[in-house]
Amino acid sequence: MTPKAAYHHGDLRAQLIEAVRDLVETHGPDGFSVAEAARRAGVSSAAPYKHFKDRPDILRAVAGEGMDRLRVAMEQAAAAHPVGSLEAVAAIGLAYVDFARTEPGVFRLVFGLTEGHENAPDLQEKGECCFGVVVKAVADRLKRPTNDPLVQRRAYMLWSFVHGHSFLHIDGKTRVSAARIDDWLYLTEISKGVLATLPGA
Amino acid sequence: MTPKAAYHHGDLRAQLIEAVRDLVETHGPDGFSVAEAARRAGVSSAAPYKHFKDRPDILRAVAGEGMDRLRVAMEQAAAAHPVGSLEAVAAIGLAYVDFARTEPGVFRLVFGLTEGHENAPDLQEKGECCFGVVVKAVADRLKRPTNDPLVQRRAYMLWSFVHGHSFLHIDGKTRVSAARIDDWLYLTEISKGVLATLPGA
DNA sequence: GTCCGATGTAAGCGATGCTAACTTTTCGGA
């Protein structure tokens, strides 16, 4: 099973995704080339096109895989706290920020897709699943159904908050603020604030 | 003054920036090439390198110019409302979102720089100026000095909120939320909520 | 008027995205 053993080594697709993920992480979303990924996988530069349509298609796959991991991380974070607790909500936010911090390249890829994946229904669906995790936690907390507009609205508020913080964080913009930020305290405070103001529209 | 009249037409640099901005807007931050920009400006593909060091340098210039326009838009938005009013704060946020919506490509460029401009002191400074607009409005509202950590903290909260909303908006992620969002109401609500919870750390 | 620097062009190198045509391996069905 050495890499050289097989003409068809079977898992080239997975190996390419892994290589691309690494490249995206170390050289930024732009500093990646299909050729370099193929080189790392030990195959010719034309081989990737047997598994992916084109360059955006590869990035799409990496983004999709990243979204799956993000959703799992959020679910696990929520599951570590009592259902309906404020901590569960804050933990989801922290998982989100942690993901952005540990894999800024993939994170940026997931949310910065503008090459050729505007119409990528699978990515759209994965994204809605991620949002669904937040919605569920908020619904549990507020003791309302998930399709309640108020729940959706609060969940979106929390999401945009955490999303913005994540981006500013990986862009190094947090340093402009004099006070250093403790993510857990910050997210707890935000969650409480957003979920408390029930009289909103 | 026809474009053909001059061998040195004098404003090639500005013309290139304009062309790049258009390309970034229509084809995404990645779907831009120095060659295409030169073609649009009617010069040879080597001409841009007389004005810019390399490709990232051009993008940096476009980003810087975009940041200037963003700051001006925020300042004007704030100036349209009484000093210290909640509306001034919300208006700044709306200007931010509007910028992202009107020029998603440039907006993404400004905040997604990962090619070769980690150490771009001028961009860093421009960014801090933008943040300064928010800080000032918050300080006026809270009747506290701009260097008060509480002011900085509230301003950062508002910024991350608006920043996240902007990104989610241009990524088309807002549609996952059932209820349609009225930006002005939304931003007013957020501003009030964030600035009201004074007992925060 | 003349010279020099700023600004343009032309030509070319190496790398890239992707395709075409070919070879090798795998595997399901007669």
Add this chain to the structure above:
DNA sequence: TCCGAAAAGTTAGCATCGCTTACATCGGAC
């Protein structure tokens, strides 16, 4: 068990791109 098609790899090659080098041209200072 063999065999033929599809899957998965290869090499070769085209057009484009980023960027450099060497050369051409303009415009202003003296």
